[in-house]
Amino acid sequence: MTDMLLSINGDEYPVVVDTRETLLDTLRERLDLTGAKKGCDHGQCGACTVLVDGRRVKSCLTLTVTLDDREITTVEGLADGDRPHPLQAAFIAHDAFQCGYCTPGQLCSAVGMLAEAAAGWPSVVTEDVCAEPVLDEEEIRERMSGNLCRCGAYVNIVAAIGEVAR
């Protein structure tokens, strides 16, 4: 067991964690931050996606003990007080979820993805990798393919993110 101070959504959380423990289990089981979901625990579904220093990571593949001095953002930290993040509002408006279980991961992934695109990162479908990426539907679909949705809300997810990206 290890003593740590985690920084999550701008708050500091002193925790004692098992060295084998993933960030996902720490969030859900120790800190009652249950927004990040466990869908596979193997990095295959994306439901556990959170942001670490602004970049999207799969919290089920991240050991908590590696996160000293890192800034963690979960779905609980996306809204500005009572004002939802534009992506959260767009997900509701476009009905970009059904059961809602993949949604926190989709949202964190989308926040991270928009930042990646803004920083000029190309994807496998980007034609000119030197140019500024344009987030058309094909780009969004490709960049969001690490987050599975079994209810089949993909077309609405793409529409919601597209609205915010524009």
Next chain:
Amino acid sequence: MTTTARPYVGTALDRVEGMEKVTGRARYAYEHSPDELAYAVPVQASIARGEVRAIDVQAALTIPGVIAIIWHRNAPRLAPADNAELSVLQSARVAYRGQYIAVAVAETLQAAGEAARSLSVDYAGEPHDTELRADHPGLYRPEKVNAGYPTDSEHGDPDAAMEAAPIRVDATYSTPAEHNNPMEPHATVARWDADGLTLYDSTQGASAVRATLAALFTMPPANVRVIASHVGGGFGSKGQPLAPVVLAALAAKHVTRPVKLAVPRQQMFAVTGYRTPTIQRVRLGADVDGRLTAIVHEAIEQCSTIREFAEQTTTPTRIMYAAPNRRTTHRVVKLDVPTPSWMRAPGEAPGMFALESAMDELAIACGIDPVELRVRNEPDADPESGEPFSSRNLVACLREGARRFGWADRDPTPGARLVGRTLIGTGVAASTYPAYRSPSQASARLEPDGRYTVRIAATDIGTGARTVLTQIAADALRTSPDRVTVEIGDSALPPATLAGGSMGTASWGTAVVRACEALREQVSRSGDLPSAGLEAAADTKEEIGAQERFSRHAFGAQFAEVGVDVDTGEARVLRLLGVFAAGRIVNPKTARSQFIGGMTMGLSTALFEESLMDREFGDYLNRDLAQYHVAACADVRDIEAVWIEEDDPHLNPMGTKGIGEIGIVGTAAAIANAVHHATGIRIRDLPIRLDKLLR
């Protein structure tokens, strides 16, 4: 019965729990943590048939934090169950690889996991048989098939009619085992106290879980409470209580502490049900104009040795097309495999892949357009029962879909459209799903502050149930949705049927309307509102039992455009359009999501999904989401669902048919038919893998 349009039914209300879901505040089963909580990790059998002779638990018990290892020698006893899947840890027998044989309980998830891995199990293994074959000597005729349908049906002389038919199609189709894989794994938090058992459970039906668990633990149902506020999908796999929820309750009883148990994704491939693989022979006989004279549809499927589950694969064929001579059959073989169960449109989804592929083959054999062929074989009444259809608008769906899709210009020649290195093709198939309704109860309450509370033990597994019931209640109460709170997802509420069989809205909505009507009557009688408010209740058992005899089904037509890479054989769905006729649509926003969601899963079925049985070890080999492929975002391009107005007075007070499953029915056939049109290659065995397209 008459249906009346009201202001809120038919409007695109946002999901009432939307904000909870996008902010992470919505709590799913595993996200409840009572005090003194312990963690349970189940252990699966690693043989496909035999007995557990002994389990060496010594090493596990020395791990810090481990509380107990429970297996059949020390497990609490359960009352006998009709479904042997529920008799968890009650005997040494192993009926399939992956069956639960033990559970480790510890202070932390990590310790429980380590303990589960450290068990040493001594088995007496026996030879197993896990292979479904069309000539399996164990095939038998079950007494009935799922949903209570007759196993076989026969009208006229189908063999003679086939013999005499100038145009014949005789083909065998197969569909693989498929696993539901909802994003939220099955999970339960179980807590025992002086009042009995409380379960936070990921289920499609809290009332059914309560009844089942009460019987297993020999308690009155009132001593069991099941809470399922939010459920992360189910697609049938959470439709009935299975081993995991029993194991959680049993473990909590054994350790006398609350216990959390989530089924790891890998374990879901054995213990949470799946769609049986099928082998289907379809024979169609027609005259030269494409009018069917004979339809024969025979299905072969599997179940486990401990529970018969016979899927109703050929039942859609009983209602789809007119033909005087017809036969449908189901044969099942009991194998040493996990027990199959419901997966979105059990029966209809695999059955309509075969029938609608065969119809495409018949269209080609007759030289008739596949839309026209279906129109030509439209029946006036249910072809087998003779009952009138309450409404049937398949032809309208086909015509509207053809118009929107641009079908009129289609050249039927296969393999004739090469764009770059991609062969393009289009295909069509019909969809159908029965409009079921099941008894439920509900209560409606006028609160002292003038707001309304409607209570029913319904479940929202992502369908939008909470939202559409709010709309239905608002109209029935002549108020607005923002003045109505609908409470669902708790067995302490008036008992209701499960979220399954696409019957939730029809069943729950009827109960809600009746309760609201009764409340309005009370309000008008009472004059002044008493300080405690007013409450009324309804039970729809009699109403549903007395409903008129009609053949009630939703219909649809799906059109697909595919591109097949000439060099790699990779098939991609470029366009998918669904047109549905499913009664009144309560909420166009959530309904479109349901249709598109079903079609997306249908696309996934067509191209990706396949659980592979390892005959040597008797196990599904691909047991995670990296190996069991479901459609990802990039796989789903242009997909749209629309519907035609349907005013059907013979259904329920809302005039609705279910829409949760019809979207997946016919999709795979439309795509396979499009692949044939693109390439000239007929894929009769799902999924449409690239190796099947490389010649």
